[in-house]
Amino acid sequence: PGTLHVVATPIGNLGDLSARALETLKTVHAICAEDTRHTRQLLAHFGLERPLLALHQHNEDAQAAQLVERLRAGESLALVSDAGTPLVSDPGFRLVRAAREAGIRVSPVPGACAAIGALSVAGIPSDRFVFEGFLPAKASARRERLTRLAAETRTLIFYESAHRIEESLADLASVFGASRRAVVARELTKLFETVLDDTLDGLHARVMADPNQRKGEFVLIVEGAGEDADAAVVEGKRLYAKLTEYLK
Numbered sequence: 001p002g003t004l005h006v007v008a009t010p011i012g013n014l015g016d017l018s019a020r021a022l023e024t025l026k027t028v029h030a031i032c033a034e035d036t037r038h039t040r041q042l043l044a045h046f047g048l049e050r051p052l053l054a055l056h057q058h059n060e061d062a063q064a065a066q067l068v069e070r071l072r073a074g075e076s077l078a079l080v081s082d083a084g085t086p087l088v089s090d091p092g093f094r095l096v097r098a099a100r101e102a103g104i105r106v107s108p109v110p111g112a113c114a115a116i117g118a119l120s121v122a123g124i125p126s127d128r129f130v131f132e133g134f135l136p137a138k139a140s141a142r143r144e145r146l147t148r149l150a151a152e153t154r155t156l157i158f159y160e161s162a163h164r165i166e167e168s169l170a171d172l173a174s175v176f177g178a179s180r181r182a183v184v185a186r187e188l189t190k191l192f193e194t195v196l197d198d199t200l201d202g203l204h205a206r207v208m209a210d211p212n213q214r215k216g217e218f219v220l221i222v223e224g225a226g227e228d229a230d231a232a233v234v235e236g237k238r239l240y241a242k243l244t245e246y247l248k
């Protein structure tokens with residue numbers, strides 16, 4: 001059988017496509033892409049032309065079975081998304097699972113990932129972190145999600161779009177507390193790359209004050225709750241201690 005190569009592509013700066021990614025894209029039978037027009041442009045920039053197959057959220061289940069057949073028959077395929085690492089807030093999970101279940105070799109060509117790029121420059125503890133992807137679009141669901149995350153002690157990573165950056169920062173400040181430290185990493189590797197480092201309140205104010213800070217693509221890195229900072233957690237621990245004492 002062939003191999004499924006999972007290939008990271010740039011998140012802005014085309015110089016971030018690795019030599020091995022280029023070599024892999026050049027030699028596979030076909031490339032599965034989230035948006036074939038987008039990937040065709042990327043390939044054209046590097047003087048490549050390969051057969052492209054659309055694999056997106058709406059056809060992934062149906063496509064996966066057919067792609068696994070092609071892999072079984074000996075074709076090698078690459079999987080890419082529009083930007084960064086496939087499967088990270090992008091399609092591909094179902095195809096990778098189906099390929100693995102069929103015993104096909106799945107091999108990564110690692111590279112750009114906005115979450116890791118942002119974490120690497122945030123100056124926020126990075127040994128333990130949780131990736132939360134996009135917050136829910138609806139205000140009530142978003143606040144509920146944040147409420148459940150408020151006592152998380154690991155660093156939190158979120159993706160955000162220009163439409164919701166302001167609302168999300170406002171909700172983060174109100175649910176996590178205004179003074180929690182965070183970083184807004186915008187347009188990484190691109191012309192207007194900006195990394196703002198402040199309290200949640202301070203970040204919200206800065207993004208409100210400057211419309212340019214609301215443009216583009218964003219990663220939010222939020223420091224985890226202090227071990228004892230959250231009153232609810234402290235209260236929970238106290239009750240737990242009392243309960244275990246009582247049950248002895």
Ligand code: SAM
Nearest residue numbers: 011084085089113114159160187188217218219
């Ligand atoms: N698979 C991609 C990765 O590895 O990072 C993420 C895809 S997700 C659909 C797109 C989101 O990633 C954007 O809304 C933004 O939150 C983040 N993102 C992508 N490129 C970025 C960049 N250059 N700077 C900041 N954030 C970026």
